Amino acid sequence: AQSVTQLDSHVSVSEGTPVLLRCNYSSSYSPSLFWYVQHPNKGLQLLLKYTSAATLVKGINGFEAEFKKSETSFHLTKPSAHMSDAAEYFCVVSQLQTGANNLFFGTGTRLTIIP
Amino acid sequence: DTEVTQTPKHLVMGMTNKKSLKCEQHMGHRAMYWYKQKAKKPPELMFVYSYEKLSINESVPSRFSPECPNSSLLNLHLHALQPEDSALYLCASSQETGSDTEAFFGQGTRLTVV
DSSP states (O other): OOEEEESOSEEEEETTSOEEEOEEEEOSSOOEEEEEEEOTTOOEEEEEEEOSSOSEEEOGGGOEEEEEGGGTEEEEEESSOOGGGOEEEEEEEEEEETTEEEEEEOOOEEEEEEO | OOOEEEEOSEEEEOTTOEEEEEEEEOSOOSEEEEEEEOTTSOOEEEEEEETTEEEEEOSOOTTEEEEEEETTEEEEEEESOOGGGOEEEEEEEESSOSTTOOOEEOOOEEEEEO
């Protein structure tokens, strides 16, 4: 079975400082991993995905994530936080079952940006 | 067009009402999903349609009834709901059903059952 664990329920950073949102995964084989962002009262937007190609994945809005098999981690980073980055972030692993894809969401990390 | 459109955006219904949530995509995606998201929780899968056939039903109560009239549309029919069913209902679609395929989400319908 696949699962993800987001290690921090809430992260606060100052505007202009780096962002690190942590995610560990559990998978019996090479997983497909995603980061999604959800702004208040909005749907989910894909930031980036890892699908066993390059281990360093670049996404939208300056975010990137590194897949580390030895650490079973897929942490999300951004060099410099912007006020518009304040949102809920979900680490997601997918599992193919009975001919369809199921996405398993982590519990989410709320990112607060301090002016 | 890279959007998944959900209507209505907000819905308030009584426990004896019958209502429907609608979802539409014109990206040619062959898989469509319904998720339920309670406040401050991650989305939880309810149903998956693959090529217009129900592939996954995550033990959802029968008061929720999905329907996929064609490859672009997905409905969720609601009947005799309970207050605990109040949540954000998210529709998503993906091009295929492979595990490396990302899903595109709609803005959701915020449902309140009174």
